[in-house]
Amino acid sequence: MTNSPAATLRVGDWSVNRLTGELARDGACLRLEERTLRLLTFMADHAGEVLSADDLLTHAWPGVVVSPDSLYQAITLLRRQLGDDARNPSYIATVPRRGYRLVAQVTQGAGLAEPAASPAHASEPAAGGVPNPAPADLPPQARPPLHGRRVAIVAGFAALLAAGLVALPIARTSSTRSVAVLPFLDLTDEMNEEPFADGISEELIGKLSKQPGLSVAPPGASYYYKNKHDAAAEAARVLKVAYVLDGSIRRSGGALRISARLTRAADGFVVWSDSYDRTPGDKLAIQDEVAGIVSRAAVAKIQ
Structure with a gap:
């Protein structure tokens, strides 16, 4: 490992851009939030090592005291964005009572292709500060799954929201x-x-x-x-x-x-x-x- 990690690395099938937070695979591109990006790149820099919850919390939430639940939630979200299966992991494995280990192959270096620019609506806030949902053409493994009867409801609501045809039913004053x-x-x-x-x-x-x-x-x-x-x-x-x-x-x-x-x-x-x-x-x-x-x-x- 060098003192200056490469700006681009490959984690399994995904290309990761440390600078922009973009995660790309097979023409699909999404942008990771800052803490999720820190978590992934820290694990990638220590691929194959068992990292304790304290190590991961310290790196992903520097200077902030948070509960272990925050880490569980972040790992769960990251697995879903990578299309990983906790029962048969190809990216992040849970090591009982010890922590987590990145098991995917990691390649770092300038020879990797940079992820394509993500669409503006993929993660940027829309007017009024409401985040737009992930584009509908992302593969299922790049989208957090919704369950059962809510799939059509929430997807339809998000599409209307993105199109500006409906607003969140919120109060004007808190x-x-x-x-x-x-x-x-x-x-x-x-x-x-x-x-x-x-x-x-x-x-x-x-x-x-x-x-x-x-x-x-x-x-x-x-x-x-x-x-x-x-x-x-x-x-x-x-x-x-x-x-x-x-x-x-x-x-x-x-x-x-x-x-x-x-x-x-x-x-x-x-x-x-x-x-x-x-x-x-x-x-x-x-x-x-x-x-x-x-x-x-x-x-x-x-x-």
């Missing part, structure tokens, strides 16, 4: 008693609990919407931020809410761990968080139970 529920992330190794995670988010939106005096961002607007890195801050700004509620699903042995947190938009502080371990059984009952507990705790903290 209410102190307002919240957006972001889709809970499936962080299980198998990544097969997305329907369960989505169900908890839906239950939360329904229960919070019944609270007197509490404004809740509509599901269509909230689900626009699914799988987006640093989604809480962006959603709070665009949706004009005072709080953001998000969470994740993980598996440990035979138990599911459901984590939730409430973030105050004004300063980014987490004002409440908790986790709940449940043995898989009647998942509808679990969704209803946990959503009830979380919604009551969140309402008590929303001033």
Whole structure:
């Protein structure tokens, strides 16, 4: 490894431009967010090595204290952008109780072709500060997957938004008693609990919407931020809410761990968080139970 890494490197089938953050393969190009780019290039510079969570957090979030959940979310998003499968990884492998390892072949040097310029609408904010969705012609592995019946709904909503035919239904002024529920992330190794995670988010939106005096961002607007890195801050700004509620699903042995947190938009502080371990059984009952507990705790903290 040299002291001045090459501007362009190849990670598996992808070409990566360190300077622009562009990720290109087979004519498709997308731009990584800054922290995601730091994470990928750091792992690429240490390809084959097992990197601890502390190492990755220190490099990707320099000078910022964040929870390990931020790393889990970033790794999950990066895998989806690379088209990787956590169960049979060709890019990022999880090393239990130790960290992560980049297993793809990495080539660095000036001889690599630079990624083609990405379309202006691929990642640049549109008018009004709302990020445009990824172009529809990207291959599935370059787009974070959406589940089941939301595919057509969210894709259609994003297309209308990009065309300027619809605006996000947001308030003009932020209410102190307002919240957006972001889709809970499936962080299980198998990544097969997305329907369960989505169900908890839906239950939360329904229960919070019944609270007197509490404004809740509509599901269509909230689900626009699914799988987006640093989604809480962006959603709070665009949706004009005072709080953001998000969470994740993980598996440990035979138990599911459901984590939730409430973030105050004004300063980014987490004002409440908790986790709940449940043995898989009647998942509808679990969704209803946990959503009830979380919604009551969140309402008590929303001033």
